[in-house]
Amino acid sequence: MLVGIFGAGRNGSSLLMRLLDGSPGLWIYPIELNYLRSFAPRSLRSAVKRTLASCASHLPGQAGETFEQRQRQLFRAWAADQLDELKQTYLEKLVQPITPDGVPLERIMARVTGDAKHDLESYLDAIRLCYDQRNLPATPLLMFKSIEVSDLSRYQALFPGMKCIHIMRHPYSNYSSLKRTDMVLKQKPFWFQGGDILRLQLESRWIPHAEFTLRGLTTDPTHHYLVRYEDICDAPTRTVTDICSWLGVAPPEEPTVQTVLGGRHTKSLPINSSLKGVETPAEVVSDMAKAYGYDDILTERERKLILLRTYQLGRRLGYFSEQEAAQVPAKLPLFLQWLAPDQWEYMNASSKVRLARALIQRRLYLCRVLLSPLA
Numbered sequence: 001m002l003v004g005i006f007g008a009g010r011n012g013s014s015l016l017m018r019l020l021d022g023s024p025g026l027w028i029y030p031i032e033l034n035y036l037r038s039f040a041p042r043s044l045r046s047a048v049k050r051t052l053a054s055c056a057s058h059l060p061g062q063a064g065e066t067f068e069q070r071q072r073q074l075f076r077a078w079a080a081d082q083l084d085e086l087k088q089t090y091l092e093k094l095v096q097p098i099t100p101d102g103v104p105l106e107r108i109m110a111r112v113t114g115d116a117k118h119d120l121e122s123y124l125d126a127i128r129l130c131y132d133q134r135n136l137p138a139t140p141l142l143m144f145k146s147i148e149v150s151d152l153s154r155y156q157a158l159f160p161g162m163k164c165i166h167i168m169r170h171p172y173s174n175y176s177s178l179k180r181t182d183m184v185l186k187q188k189p190f191w192f193q194g195g196d197i198l199r200l201q202l203e204s205r206w207i208p209h210a211e212f213t214l215r216g217l218t219t220d221p222t223h224h225y226l227v228r229y230e231d232i233c234d235a236p237t238r239t240v241t242d243i244c245s246w247l248g249v250a251p252p253e254e255p256t257v258q259t260v261l262g263g264r265h266t267k268s269l270p271i272n273s274s275l276k277g278v279e280t281p282a283e284v285v286s287d288m289a290k291a292y293g294y295d296d297i298l299t300e301r302e303r304k305l306i307l308l309r310t311y312q313l314g315r316r317l318g319y320f321s322e323q324e325a326a327q328v329p330a331k332l333p334l335f336l337q338w339l340a341p342d343q344w345e346y347m348n349a350s351s352k353v354r355l356a357r358a359l360i361q362r363r364l365y366l367c368r369v370l371l372s373p374l375a
Helices: 013-020 035-039 044-058 061-089 104-109 116-131 149-158 171-185 197-219 229-234 236-247 288-292 300-316 322-327 331-337 352-370
Strands: 002-006 026-028 141-146 163-168 224-228
Touching: 002 013, 002 116, 002 149, 013 026, 013 141, 013 163, 013 229, 013 236, 035 061, 035 116, 035 149, 061 104, 061 116, 104 116, 116 141, 149 163, 149 197, 163 197, 163 229, 171 197, 171 300, 197 224, 197 300, 197 352, 224 229, 224 236, 229 236, 300 322, 300 331, 300 352, 331 352
Parallel strands: 002 141, 002 163, 026 141, 163 224
Antiparallel strands: none
């Protein structure tokens, strides 16, 4: 059975998967897997490809074979990149090295069919057979993590039996971490990720994920589980144990320690902190911002916009208080506060043309959410 950890990014999904990793009932793919974007993207072209793929066996002779070969070539190239990332990120940094059982790429390709539904589970299981050297009494559940929260309904349709663990973080700290990572650590402009990072985080990630999670918890709690990043930090052992209980598996022996590939320790972990010079700690830190002196980089108008857009959902998820309802701003005064650009919007901008376009696009977004009667 598949288990997916879904998060909006910068909200602790990597931490959670590494804390769960030592469970004998789980095999966890340790790098971010955005599978649908690679093999089932939302476009007419991809729809045509999927249709052809499903009909490939019925195409005449060489045409069907050529299409299937092309699909396998694409999957092989993707899998090779994944294996290279796995090697550089973890395999070369293990305290106790692993010799894979067989040739990973060949084991993967021996099971690929070109069907997106079939190939995800086959891929994860092939990786498990190569690298999981534990002596387990039963085959573990296959787990992965993804930030494809805007595609959760498609995951649900493709994999109706999959269990989903939804990790949420307070929208203030979630956006603050993204902003610090992109604009301070990476020194990128606010449109770095193909659009306004504030709009992206709120409208394409946090809000859709919160809505889907709450709907899933109401209609199908056996397949949807909510965990808050703050709970992991405050009580990691209890949180990890509760998740394992929901999944029906034994908890790891070290529920506060981050491990990979079946409970293996690493010499170092990928940098997940949002501040330069801060290494990823092996064990859970209750408050990274306090421990490492993070500055509060949210502006007042960002904080007000986030509160306005997320208050109702946040209350249902355990964020915000009833008293904070009085702090939800009126839309028109807030819009007026956003008219003039601030220093964050100018930061790291190397192109005046691109800056001007990004500023206009952000104001159009603000018009839609603050001035439209339908918002």
